[in-house]
Amino acid sequence: MSWLAIGLVSLASGLLGALGMGAGTVLLVYLRVFAGVEQLTAQGINLLFFLPIAGLALAAHTKHRLVDWRSAALCIAAGLPAVLAGVWLGRALGGELLSKGFALLLLIIGIRELLQK
Numbered sequence: 001m002s003w004l005a006i007g008l009v010s011l012a013s014g015l016l017g018a019l020g021m022g023a024g025t026v027l028l029v030y031l032r033v034f035a036g037v038e039q040l041t042a043q044g045i046n047l048l049f050f051l052p053i054a055g056l057a058l059a060a061h062t063k064h065r066l067v068d069w070r071s072a073a074l075c076i077a078a079g080l081p082a083v084l085a086g087v088w089l090g091r092a093l094g095g096e097l098l099s100k101g102f103a104l105l106l107l108i109i110g111i112r113e114l115l116q117k
Contacts, residue, residue, distance in 0.1 A: 017053040024050060039095035
């Protein structure tokens, strides 16, 4: 892995993350396709990367009163049990199947975006 490439991908991911546009996708694609990192490891790196970026973006959005805390609390309460199930499922499925599922999801999203008006 080139430190320059990692730095550039991290900058792009940080910018997209601050905009709320799925920075994890950029980072995961780079780690999997170009850096050769295993899917589950890439997901772990992505989660660690996301924490400080999410904190800064949340502070900025809160400052501009762009956070609906009641809705956020409901989403968090519903999402936490799903995280545990997702971690268990991810380990059970394995990295190869997760990688193919992620690729399929990207393909579906890409086709949908191309076909939308």
